[in-house]
Amino acid sequence: MNSVDIRHIVFDIGKVLIHYDPNLPFSRLIPDESERNWFFANVCTSDWNIEQDRGRSWQEAEALLIRDYPDRADHIRAFRRHWHEMVPHAYAETVGIMEGLIADGWDVTMLTNFASDTFREAQKLYPFLTLPRGVTVSGDVRLIKPDRAIYQTHARTFGLDPGATLFIDDSPANVEGARAAGWHAVQFTDPDKLKRDLAAYGVQPSDHAAPSLIAADAP
Structure with a gap:
C-alpha cells in the first residue's frame, strides 16, 4: 500500500x-434491563434515531413516537434531553x-x-x-x-x-x-x-x- x-x-x-452509548442514561431511567432492551428495540430504535442524523428535527421525531406510545412520552423526550450523558x-x-x-x-x-x-x-x-x-x-x-x-x-x-x-x-x-x-x-x-x-x-x-x-x- x-x-x-x-x-x-x-x-x-x-x-x-x-x-457513544445510549444505555448510559437509560440504565438509570429504565433500570430493568429487559424493559430497557424492549424500549430500544421498539420505541427509540436505531432506525428512528438515524432519521435525526438524516436531518429530521427532534420535535418531529418525538411527536411521531409519542403518538404511538403516549405512555412513554417522558422516556422518548429523555433521549434528546440526556443525550450529553451518552x-x-x-x-x-x-x-x-x-x-x-x-x-x-x-x-x-x-x-x-x-x-x-x-x-x-x-x-x-x-x-x-x-x-x-x-x-x-x-x-x-x-x-x-x-x-x-x-x-x-x-x-x-x-x-x-x-x-x-x-x-x-x-x-x-x-x-x-x-x-x-x-x-x-x-x-x-x-x-x-x-x-x-x-x-x-x-x-x-x-x-x-x-x-x-x-x-x-x-x-
Whole structure:
C-alpha cells in the first residue's frame, strides 16, 4: 500500500474519537434491563434515531413516537434531553493520533452521521472536534453513510481526490461505502490497529501522548 499517494485523511467521530452509548442514561431511567432492551428495540430504535442524523428535527421525531406510545412520552423526550450523558468521554489515543496528523501538516477532515444540533453540542463538549480543516455532518447535508452521495459531497466540498483519500470508521458498512466511492478506507477497532493501518499507507503520525480518557466538559 505504500505506493498509494495518500494526501487526505478523513475521520468518523462516534466510536472512533468519542464514546457513544445510549444505555448510559437509560440504565438509570429504565433500570430493568429487559424493559430497557424492549424500549430500544421498539420505541427509540436505531432506525428512528438515524432519521435525526438524516436531518429530521427532534420535535418531529418525538411527536411521531409519542403518538404511538403516549405512555412513554417522558422516556422518548429523555433521549434528546440526556443525550450529553451518552457521550461521556473521548478516545484519547485516537484523538492524539488525529492531533499528530494535523500537527504534521496532513489534510484532516471529518465525516459523520450526526444530528445537526447534537454535533454542535459535541463540539462544545470536545473542542478538539474543531481542529480538523472541516466536517461534513449528515444532519446538515441530509445524507447519511453509507450512501455514496455523502462521500461524494464531502470530497467535493473539501476538494479531496478520492483516490488519495483514506477514511477511518468503526462501521464495516461505512468503510465499504467509502471504498465504493473510490476512497481507501480502514475499519477502526482500536488505536494500535489504526497506527498499523496508517503505517501500511505510509502515514506515520507524531506521538501525542495522552491519558486513556478525555472526559467531556460539563454541559
